[in-house]
Amino acid sequence: MSQPALPTLAELENDAEFRARHLGPDAHDEQRMLAAIGVHSRAALIDALVPADIRRAAPMDLPAPATEAAALAELKAIAGRNRQLRSFIGQGYHGCHTPGVILRNILENPAWYTAYTPYQAEISQGRMEALVNFQTMVTDLTGLAIANASMLDEATAAAEAMTLAKRSVKSRSNVLVVSGDMHPQILEVLATRAGPLGLQLVVADSAEAWDGALDGELFAAMVQYPASSGWLHDWSADAARVHRKGGAFIVGADPLALALLKPPGEFGADIAFGSTQRLGMPMGAGGPHAAYLACRDEFKRSMPGRLVGVSVDSHGNPAYRLALQTREQHIRREKATSNICTAQVLPAVIASMYAVYHGPEGLKRIALRVATYTAILAKGLSILGWPSTRTHHLEYGVFDTVCLKTGADTERLLARAVERGANLRRAWGEYLCLSLDETTTRADLALLWEVFAPAGTPLPTVEALAEGIEPMIPHALQRSSAYLTHPVFNTHHSETEMLRYIRSLSDQDLALDRSMIPLGSCTMKLNATAEMIPITWPEFAHVHPFAPADQLAGYAQLNEQLCAWLSQATGYAGISLQPNAGSQGEYAGLLVIRAWHASRGESHRDICLIPESAHGTNPASAQMVGLQVVVTKCDKDGNIDLADLRAKCEQHRERLAAIMITYPSTYGVYDTQVKAICALVHAHGGRVYVDGANMNALVGVAAPGQFGGDVSHLNLHKTFCIPHGGGGPGVGPVCVVEDLVPFLPAHRSAGVGGEQSVGAVSSAPLGNAAVLPISWMYIRLMGADGLTQATETAILSANYVAARLADAYDIHYSSGIPGVKGGGVAHECILDLRPLKETSGVSAEDVAKRLIDYGFHAPTLSFPVPGTLMVEPTESEPLVELDRFCDAMLAIREEIRQVEVGADNGGWSRDDNPLKHAPHTAASLLAGEWTHAYSREVAAYPLASLKRQKYWAPVGRVDNVYGDRNLFCSCVPVSQYAQRE
Secondary structure, X not given: OOOOOOOOHHHHHOOOHHHHHHOOOOHHHHHHHHHHHOOOOHHHHHHHHOOHHXXXXXXXXXXXXXXXXXXXXXXXXXXXXXXXXXXXXXXXXOOOOOOHHHHHHHHOOHHHHOOOOOOOHHHEHHHHHHHHHHHHHHHHHHOOOEEOOOEOOHHHHHHHHHHHHHHHOOXXXXXXXXXXXXOHHHHHHHHHHHHHHOOEEEEEOOHHHHHHHHHOOOOEEEEEEOOOOOEOOOOHHHHHHHHHOOOEEEEEEOOOHHHOEOOHHHOOOOEEEEEOOOOOOOOHHHOOOOEEEEXXXXXXXXXXXXXXXXXXXXXXXXXXXEOOHHHOHHHHHHHOOOOOOOOOHXXXXXXXXXXXXXXXXHHHHHHHHHHHHHHHHHHHHHHOOOOOOHHHHHHHOEOOEEEEEOHHHHHHHHHHHHHOXXXXXXXXXXXXXXXXXXXXXXXXXXXXXXXXXXXXXXXXXXXXXXXXXXXXXXXHHEOOOOOOOOHHHHOOOOHHHHHHHHHHHHOOEOOOOOOOOOEOOOOOOOOOHHHHHHHHOHHHHOOOOOOOHHHEHHHHHHHHHHHHHHHHHHOOOEEEOOOOOHHHHHHHHHHHHHHHHHHOOOOOOOEEEEEOOOOOHHHHHHHHOOOEEEEEOEOOOOOEOHHHHHHHHHHOOOOEEEEEEEOOOOOOOOOOOHHHHHHHHHHOOOEEEEEEOOHHHOOOOEOHHHHOOOEEEEOOOOOOOOOOOOOOOOOOOEEEXXXXXXXXXXXXXXXXXXXXXXXXXXXXXXXXXXXXHHHHHHHHHHHHHHHHHHHHHHHHHHHHHHHHHOOOOEEOOOOOOOOOOOOOOOOOEEEEOHHHHHHHOOOHHHHHHHHHHXXXXXXXXXXXXXXXXXXXXXXXXXXXXXXXXXXHHHHHHHHHHHHHHOHHHOOOOOOOOOOOOOOOOHHHHOOOOOOOOXXXXXXXXXXXXXXXXXXXXXXXXEOHHHHHHOOOOOOOOHHHHHHOO
16 A cells, blocks of 8 residues: 655645634534535535625735744744833833733733623623722722723823713813823824814913913813823812813823822812823833723713622622623714723733732832932932923922923933933923833933933932932822722732732633633634734833834834735725724724815715614714714615615715725625625715624625725724733724825824824824734734635634524524525524513523523623624634534523423423523532522533533622612622612
């Protein structure tokens, strides 16, 4: 018998190992799946589902796939082009130390970074406790009543503070008075956000201008504390003046400074915002970082974003949950005042753990060290002939920043600092700001003195100046109130205690490291370790976003390559990576469309058509850019009703600005009329926005920029493998066709963008830059063929799930393809449980909670259709896991059948069955008396395989109504929870 031929050297070098590891099913599994569906090949399935007229004419032009080792080496070389100078720039970004126990066990731990948004409270208790710690830290430091679970970044938090104030105060004015000494990026984003909403910014660049502006009409005033250039001021009298006019006083406050400074809530602030970056999260060229937003109690029901509260479970025990769900403003669709539908959970967890680890005394010690170094620096500079002159701010007091008027010497001093390995911040043309941080050393002070010392002048020494030195904080602004008093901030200070506390929380959660998360529309795909490794490389992590451009050459190359590759995937001509969430990408894209219309003298075009199936963020984003939403109908198969669309286009032809569609649709089908839809809107003068939430079903198969889309956003935290991080971070690049490229977001703080640009939409030019290497690695490892195969496998997996479950559940929408079991779906399928609710009383929520007993996160619950579950398996799940999920769903269907039979006929009653009481905790199963009609074993081990490995929910079903009626959103003794009525 002849031996099989050995592979050639070229074949051995063409290593497709990563692709095989990313894709769950192998070739044998694929054949089994195709047989179950009823098609003979993957290609035949794609041909049957994806309309022929939108298929790509040519493959993506991407580099051939690299091995993990080669891709990491290539990216390392790119990272090496960044220069890591000592940063004294400040401007909201500071060097910090991430404690090793937090770095390894949270930031680099898939148990934390692969979890999803905590919508299913029972399997999210660990990260929600961490977020309650975050909220408590913020309320303690700011002195305000309530804080949310984080915002996207400091500048967008300022914008949300602006709109929160506008809808919460009595004043009817549209004027926001802003101190000119805010961080420049905050002023940029405020200007971008205010215009479409009809709000007017009055920026006061002097004390006289500020005083005059407060005499005028306003709905709020905003200041930075400490100011961007460092000075401190007691704003009590200013807050009182604003309050007398029926307005709100907003303070952007540095949380580390608040360990020493009088908190905003004690001098009259109504709203506070800021960045928690310096609490343990590296600068990362701009993000991701958790911003915070806190407010007085009266404003809490208008606060945007997420809020974690405390309720009780079915056994009367305390349990965390997302509170006041309607605060996710996008749920209100076109009536929304914010489109925020995410947070910065992972960075917020890191900030909260930083506070837990250091405690109040540790945080104060770090702040005191920074403030003391600053006082020593200022004293040394004064000796060298450099008194601070920016508004005489040494007379006001400072925390961590000294600002010098350097006049004609500014350029020379900047260059001299760079020669010595340091970056300073240039401000107002002739000033230099020097900001210190947790990483500052005595050697840094010597370096700065050397930069500013006249030739031949002896340098001061820290030893000589430190004697009797005190922070330069005026007595009236020194903090006297306690903070971080809860035991959680005063217990876990040894590494052993901290390690075990982190582990105890992650044990309560269900993330991708434990099981499949079959969430429709959310694409919980593999976040490969090789993709994650680069994010903590110092060359990426310890770089300031506003460092000189020549020091950011690595990030520039990363941006250029990633944008080029994403252009290949989408068919668009230009891309901005600045938006730091999908919602912000939507917002930026609609701003681009509005700006294009305005450039043509058609600002009156203000109608945005949105199908009734759309994500809630679509109408919310449209409202935020000043568009009027008109809803269009969908037909019985989930497609856009072309007749209704045609009528709406005709009705609004003079004012039509855009249509927003999701493709494949939110219902999980490929609308066969999508090209006709695009052409119809174009014919009536509108532009087509294609929501990129479902790009996981398009990459390599079809490109929206080629089939009629003008603008799309992408969710890199979905299709391109950036992990969800428990609900954040994300990246939402905005992609546009050629004639819209000039309008893409700018960032004038960094010299980015032309005259027609819509302005800045995020704090940093590259948004959440530090996580971009993840998507770069994914594309580099997969190549064009691999990305296409990933799309096709995702579609295959969804159709396999639909085929296996079609006999047990109604597949709500499908393409209706003859011979395809389940009818044919895109990358997700909707299971309709409404008929079962009629026959058994079992709801979709009951099934979602029962799945926890089987060890699964539920599919997307009641979206986009109430009473349904939307399942998206992704391409990353192996067949054994797909089958395990299908087995669980089929077993649950048999349990529902027992309820349909009824207790009188040997089944279960509608009130006493394992679905109504799910999830079952270990404690409830070990209780002495078991009163249910079903056995403990049925409750705990509905499938025999669970006896080998079992996830136990830490709490029973959480009472949502109780939680909203009895709102606790910060750490309080457990005994107090039960006292609330």
